[in-house]
Amino acid sequence: MEIKLRRRSRLSSAIRYAVLLIFGLIMLYPLIWLIGASFKTNAEIFSSPSFWPDNPTLSGYIQGWQTSTPYTFGRFFWNTFLIITPKVIGTAISCTLVAYGFARFEFPGKRILFATVIATLLLPNVVTRIPQYLLFRDIGWLDSFLPLWVPSAVAGDAFFVFMLIQFLRAIPRDMEEAARVDGANTLQTLVYIVVPMLMPAIISVCLFQFMWTMNDFLGPLIYISSVDKYPVSLALKLSIDTTEAFDWNQILAMSVLALAPSLAVFFLAQKYFIEGISTGGVKG
Amino acid sequence: MGGDSKYLGYFYVAPYVAGLLLFTAFPFAASFYLSFTDYDLLSSPRWTGLDNYTKLFTRDRTFDRSLQVTLLYVFLTVPIKLAFALLIAVILNYRLKAINFFRTAYYVPSILGGSIAIAVLWRYIFAEAGLVNMIIGVVGIEPINWFGDPDNALITITLLRCWQFGSAMVIFLAALQSVDKSLYEAASIDGANQWHLFRYITLPLITPVIFFNLIMQTVQAFQEFNGPYIITEGGPLKSTYLLPLYIYDKAFKSFDMGYASAIAWVLFAIIMVLTLVAFWSSKKWVYYAGDKRS
Numbered sequence: 001m002e003i004k005l006r007r008r009s010r011l012s013s014a015i016r017y018a019v020l021l022i023f024g025l026i027m028l029y030p031l032i033w034l035i036g037a038s039f040k041t042n043a044e045i046f047s048s049p050s051f052w053p054d055n056p057t058l059s060g061y062i063q064g065w066q067t068s069t070p071y072t073f074g075r076f077f078w079n080t081f082l083i084i085t086p087k088v089i090g091t092a093i094s095c096t097l098v099a100y101g102f103a104r105f106e107f108p109g110k111r112i113l114f115a116t117v118i119a120t121l122l123l124p125n126v127v128t129r130i131p132q133y134l135l136f137r138d139i140g141w142l143d144s145f146l147p148l149w150v151p152s153a154v155a156g157d158a159f160f161v162f163m164l165i166q167f168l169r170a171i172p173r174d175m176e177e178a179a180r181v182d183g184a185n186t187l188q189t190l191v192y193i194v195v196p197m198l199m200p201a202i203i204s205v206c207l208f209q210f211m212w213t214m215n216d217f218l219g220p221l222i223y224i225s226s227v228d229k230y231p232v233s234l235a236l237k238l239s240i241d242t243t244e245a246f247d248w249n250q251i252l253a254m255s256v257l258a259l260a261p262s263l264a265v266f267f268l269a270q271k272y273f274i275e276g277i278s279t280g281g282v283k284g
Numbered sequence: 285m286g287g288d289s290k291y292l293g294y295f296y297v298a299p300y301v302a303g304l305l306l307f308t309a310f311p312f313a314a315s316f317y318l319s320f321t322d323y324d325l326l327s328s329p330r331w332t333g334l335d336n337y338t339k340l341f342t343r344d345r346t347f348d349r350s351l352q353v354t355l356l357y358v359f360l361t362v363p364i365k366l367a368f369a370l371l372i373a374v375i376l377n378y379r380l381k382a383i384n385f386f387r388t389a390y391y392v393p394s395i396l397g398g399s400i401a402i403a404v405l406w407r408y409i410f411a412e413a414g415l416v417n418m419i420i421g422v423v424g425i426e427p428i429n430w431f432g433d434p435d436n437a438l439i440t441i442t443l444l445r446c447w448q449f450g451s452a453m454v455i456f457l458a459a460l461q462s463v464d465k466s467l468y469e470a471a472s473i474d475g476a477n478q479w480h481l482f483r484y485i486t487l488p489l490i491t492p493v494i495f496f497n498l499i500m501q502t503v504q505a506f507q508e509f510n511g512p513y514i515i516t517e518g519g520p521l522k523s524t525y526l527l528p529l530y531i532y533d534k535a536f537k538s539f540d541m542g543y544a545s546a547i548a549w550v551l552f553a554i555i556m557v558l559t560l561v562a563f564w565s566s567k568k569w570v571y572y573a574g575d576k577r578s
Contacts, residue, residue: 016375017382023372024389027447031392033415034405046413049422094299101296108290113297120308122499122559124507126528127552130318130535130545131311154303161300186292215399217510222536233400237514240404248408255401266395270388273395277451278458 038253045248057249061257064250067235068242069227073254076235083148083220083231084213090153091160091209092202098155099164100190104176117165120158133222147223148216152209160205166279167201168194204276207269214262232258319546325539336546347547349522350530353438354551357526358505361442366497369449373456374482387457394450402444403514407431410440410515431516434523441511441524452497459493460486491570499562506555527551 029051036051038060044053065073102114136147155161175197179189195202217233224230230238236258239251266273294301319336321329340347372390376383396402409415410430417427430436467485476484509528512518518525527547535544 013378016378020372020375020382020386024386027390027393030405030409030415030447031396033409037408046411049415049418094303097296098300101293101300105288105293105296106290107293107297110293113301116304116308117300120304122503123308123312124503124552124555126507126531126548127315128308128311130541130548131314132307133535134314134541135306135311151303151307153299154307155300156303156307186288186296211395211397215397217398217400217513218532236400236404240407240514251404252408255404258401259396259399262396262399263392266392267388270391273391274387274454277454 034252034259035256038249038256040249042247042249045252060247060249060253063247064239064254067239069235069238071228073232073235073257075228076230076232077257079229080214080231080233083145084210086145086149087152087213088206088209090149091155091157092206094153094155095157095160095164095205096195096198096202097190098161099168100194102161103165103168104173104186104194117158117161121162129222136223142223143225143229144223145229148213148219157209160209163205163276163279164198164201167198171197200272200275201279203269204272204279207265207272208276210265211262214258315545315548318542319549321542323541325541329542332542336543337550339543340546340550346522346525346530350525350527351550353523353525354506354527355554357438357442357508357524358502360438361445361505362498362501364442365446365449365501366452366494368446369452369497370456370494372449373453373460374486376453376457377460387454390453391450394448397448398510400510400514403510406440406444406511407515432520434521437516437520437524440515441508444511444515445505445508452501455493455497456490459490463489488571492572495562495566495570499559502558502562503555506551 033051036053037045039056039058040053041055041057041059044055067073067076102110102117132147132151136142141147171194175193176189179193180186184192215233216231217237220231220234221237224234227238236251236254239254318329320331320333322332322335323329376386393402411417412427412429412431416430421427428436430440463486468481471481471485507528508526509532512524512526512529513532516524518529528551531544531547531551534540534547
């Protein structure tokens with residue numbers, strides 16, 4: 001009886017591992033294949049389901065980097081960096097201030113204001129997009145990075161505010177109260193006590209914002225019209241449109257480069273992603 | 285914080301309030317107003333009352349088609365995606381040694397999420413001579429015309445988003461790991477089998493998270509843009525022409541801002557109604573344990 005049970009559980013766990021492994025392989029194969037294909041020649045690109053290139057070549061990378069525009073992909077990566085950096089910094093600072101305000105203070109109208117955070121979380125962007133565009137047009141910010149930066153600098157991403165509030169709720173207040181007794185004001189308490197304790201969550205927010213901005217396409221599509229300001233996402237779309245018979249190996253090579261920063265960041269800091277997304281969903 | 289003014293909190297939430305008024309509340313109201321106007325960006329908006337809506341519901345074949353494929357897409361994608369996410373999370377929750385490895389592997393596609401590079405990849409692997417047709421060819425299935433056949437094109441987008449079930453999975457997994465193990469032990473002593481444990485303990489306890497994922501994924505799916513825009517370009521025969529694409533074309537290609545706003549509001553109304561139905565029905569199926577946090 002005892003032995004039978006043990007054997008059965010060993011078998012079922014073997015089955016579970018097998019299922020997970022096979023499924024994981026199916027999941028990751030498109031990405032593996034993409035990386036392999038980026039080193040193939042154009043002639044080979046549709047010839048076999050194997051990801052391994054027969055005659056590996058860097059020509060996809062070398063030619064793809066040049067693009068059909070006067071700029072190289074280096075320019076588009078630089079633009080992406082110019083969009084991301086202020087956006088991430090603005091998000092981190094503004095969302096931390098706001099989450100602190102919600103989690104540690106009582107003020108008239110707080111409940112209603114917090115309800116708007118939740119409502120904004122569920123509000124489809126599609127409703128506000130057109131007037132936002134008209135607003136930025138009237139200010140004269142079209143074809144600049146400002147429309148991509150500014151909303152984030154005023155805690156425009158409700159998800160991050162919500163996430164930080166959730167984290168703050170789980171942090172005990174003793175340290176802060178002790179600091180206040182010692183004569184620190186609320187801002188000093190925030191900077192010297194709360195921020196260090198909240199750091200893992202703030203890093204989560206920065207990483208998510210980094211990824212989302214890397215992936216953002218519709219924002220730049222609407223606001224950026226000059227090619228010299230294009231981020232990578234628009235440049236990729238342009239390269240699909242401009243190659244007549246699709247130089248697949250060039251497009252795929254540039255796709256690999258476009259994904260590389262996100263993949264690197266994810267593997268270096270996956271724990272922050274897992275914690276961030278779990279907190280947003282579970283402790284709510 | 286005894287000695288502080290009761291208005292001190294406003295100092296900290298001020299940026300949020302500014303952003304809320306400027307970039308959410310005002311645009312929200314403005315788009316509602318615009319949906320009753322004719323506005324081409326050249327002259328100021330002209331009030332046309334219900335014209336936009338009347339036209340939408342009575343004389344706009346494109347809208348009918350677009351609404352149809354949008355609903356089809358959402359009702360296809362969200363349940364499949366969530367079922368996958370839950371199934372994998374449950375398997376991973378069996379205290380496997382390699383849980384972190386698998387969790388990471390399954391989460392990678394989601395992180396790359398809406399990126400254009402992934403949409404490009406999809407366009408390539410579903411191409412006529414692409415990876416998918418090669419693989420099914422090995423099994424002996426005839427190559428499928430993914431992008432030329434209106435019956436198949438939408439499936440490629442659904443498959444793309446179901447491939448990205450990672451964030452829902454991570455949330456499920458976190459919820460599963462917080463289920464009190466002693467409940468299982470007690471039930472097992474009473475003779476419950478694996479299925480009973482899942483059906484009568486696990487499932488009720490994670491209903492709040494199922495609810496959360498359901499709402500989030502539905503709102504997201506209704507706004508799908510990148511996939512159809514890059515992979516199928518809305519075709520063939522508008523079979524992947526989801527409402528966000530139609531709104532984009534009306535607003536930023538034909539500069540028909542009033543009409544585009546009306547479509548956006550119809551889309552918003554649909555999402556709202558479904559969300560309210562979900563909230564209303566949640567009283568019947570979502571089980572909230574006593575709130576342990578004060």
